[in-house]
Amino acid sequence: MNDAATLARAIKAGEICREHGITQAQIADAVGASQSQVSRILSGRGLRQSRLMEEVCLYVEQFSVGVTADAVRGNAELVEAIQAAWDGSASHARALSTVIRSLSVLRAKPRAESQGSKDRQG
Secondary structure: OOHHHHHHHHHHHHHHHHHHOOOHHHHHHHHOOOHHHHHHHHHOOOOOOOHHHHHHHHHHHOOOOOOOHHHHHOOHHHHHHHHHHOOOOHHHHHHHHHHHHHHHHHOOOOHHHHHHHHHHHO
8 A cells, every 4th residue: 555545544544533433542442552553543643554554444444334345455464364265266265255254243342332231241
């Protein structure tokens, strides 16, 4: 991803945060980063393509339109994992798709939802 696209993605993530009331602390907690790191990424200051930048953007993007095809293609680690695991056949593609979809249960919940669950349990 080039610098202009990286900056545009980070700025868009900041806009999504404002639209959906997502806090930097919430993002930091979800991705295992500090609030100051999240702030730096969302503001575009000293921005570079990194694993943390990718995690922050993916976390935020799920609140908007979900993860886009461009985001998937831009995630080298994910593309490499699929290339290493897939044998190229249609049946294997379906099997990998099933496994990947089953991982959706691991998707981070918005803080308000997860807090509501804790309140109901406690």
